[in-house]
Amino acid sequence: MNIIDRFFKYVSFDTQSDEDSLTLPSTAKQLALLDYLQDELKALGLTVTRSKCGYVYATLKANTDSKVRLAFLAHVDTSPAVSGASVKPQIIKYTGGDVLLNSAEKIYFSEKDFPEIKRYLGQDIIFTDGTTLLGADDKAGVAEIVSAVEFLLDNPTIPHPEIKLAFTSDEEVGRGTEDFDVKAFGADFAYTIDGGELGELNYENFNACSGNVVIKGISVHPGDAYGKMINAIDVFNEFHNMLPIDSRPNTTRDHEGFFMVESISGGIEELTAKYIIRDHNSQKFADKKAYFTKVADKINEKYGRTVVVATVKDSYYNMKNIIEKHYHLVDNAITAFKNCGVEPVILPIRGGTDGSHLSFAGLPTPNLSTGGHNFHGRFEYIPVQSMQKMTEVIVELARIYSK
Numbered sequence: 001m002n003i004i005d006r007f008f009k010y011v012s013f014d015t016q017s018d019e020d021s022l023t024l025p026s027t028a029k030q031l032a033l034l035d036y037l038q039d040e041l042k043a044l045g046l047t048v049t050r051s052k053c054g055y056v057y058a059t060l061k062a063n064t065d066s067k068v069r070l071a072f073l074a075h076v077d078t079s080p081a082v083s084g085a086s087v088k089p090q091i092i093k094y095t096g097g098d099v100l101l102n103s104a105e106k107i108y109f110s111e112k113d114f115p116e117i118k119r120y121l122g123q124d125i126i127f128t129d130g131t132t133l134l135g136a137d138d139k140a141g142v143a144e145i146v147s148a149v150e151f152l153l154d155n156p157t158i159p160h161p162e163i164k165l166a167f168t169s170d171e172e173v174g175r176g177t178e179d180f181d182v183k184a185f186g187a188d189f190a191y192t193i194d195g196g197e198l199g200e201l202n203y204e205n206f207n208a209c210s211g212n213v214v215i216k217g218i219s220v221h222p223g224d225a226y227g228k229m230i231n232a233i234d235v236f237n238e239f240h241n242m243l244p245i246d247s248r249p250n251t252t253r254d255h256e257g258f259f260m261v262e263s264i265s266g267g268i269e270e271l272t273a274k275y276i277i278r279d280h281n282s283q284k285f286a287d288k289k290a291y292f293t294k295v296a297d298k299i300n301e302k303y304g305r306t307v308v309v310a311t312v313k314d315s316y317y318n319m320k321n322i323i324e325k326h327y328h329l330v331d332n333a334i335t336a337f338k339n340c341g342v343e344p345v346i347l348p349i350r351g352g353t354d355g356s357h358l359s360f361a362g363l364p365t366p367n368l369s370t371g372g373h374n375f376h377g378r379f380e381y382i383p384v385q386s387m388q389k390m391t392e393v394i395v396e397l398a399r400i401y402s403k
């Protein structure tokens with residue numbers, strides 16, 4: 001099956017995950033695609049197993065003496081942000097300017113809004129009809145991995161180590177590795193194929209924690225409040241304004257970390273505020289957490305009593321600390337891209353990634369591009385040529401690790 005047919009088949013499944021669900025997978029409909037993948041991989045001749053919640057694991061035996069067990073991972077769910085039902089993918093050769101996606105509803109893809117499209121002049125772009133997301137995140141990753149394995153099976157003279165595949169659910173709702181048993185999976189190294197533009201390589205993500213602030217005020221009738229009232233809302237303002245204004249998500253980029261207030265609830269008597277704190281650098285992350293609690297101490301000192309209690313709880317860590325010990329994963333990905341004529345671009349992830357949890361659980365897992373753009377939206381697209389290139393890159397990585 002060619003990669004376009006394969007990708008179109010995958011996006012015909014509605015696999016939207018659900019952040020409010022308590023089950024795993026969060027939506028049963030994800031299992032339909034996972035079942036399909038199980039059958040497809042078995043038909044290709046791979047050994048397939050399933051995890052308790054339905055992840056599909058598969059193994060392609062080595063055809064060399066290489067002892068490395070190399071894995072490729074992708075997730076089957078799509079973002080809850082935009083519908084992924086009845087996706088109508090279409091291939092349009094990009095010749096410049098805006099692209100009419102849907103004549104009935106007069107929906108255009110705007111070159112001005114998404115100028116990156118100009119890089120793909122003359123290429124065959126897979127768009128939606130402008131009413132749903134496409135699901136290149138991450139079904140393009142799935143299609144590229146399966147196509148690469150099919151290519152290796154069709155070309156047995158290309159050397160490769162033992163290759164493990166894993167297709168998982170619920171990445172988009174932050175539960176993508178909940179059922180992942182790294183030991184049982186039995187791989188030494190892995191790559192997720194879940195990034196954006198062709199050539200992207202990520203091996204750093206944020207260190208992350210949540211911050212919780214509880215403020216206990218003193219409510220007094222406003223007429224008698226002189227010298228007595230402590231308004232928790234005013235105290236919250238003091239607290240928030242003591243955090244650096246140039247360390248917010250909208251004032252930072254690249255490797256700059258931040259504090260972000262996520263929600264506040266309460267009134268004069270009591271107020272709760274929830275924060276997230278992020279930094280790629282471990283020392284700066286520790287400093288930010290210390291600063292966050294020190295601000296509370298300062299305010300308590302001023303009031304002469306405990307008005308504010310600020311606590312932090314770690315969420316996940318920068319996988320760079322693990323990947324650096326296995327830097328061949330980065331070097332070999334760079335070599336594989338270059339050997340396929342793609343200029344690699346190393347970008348820090350300003351968020352988390354499944355690879356972070358896996359890396360800390362013992363499976364070092366950087367992330368590579370899928371080739372897609374505008375994920376989680378109606379204007380998501382992916383050039384066919386980028387998908388074909390990524391398939392080549394995966395084959396090349398297998399060849400590199402066969403030695």
Ligand SMILES: [Zn+2]
Binds near residue numbers: 075138194
């Ligand atoms: Zn993804």
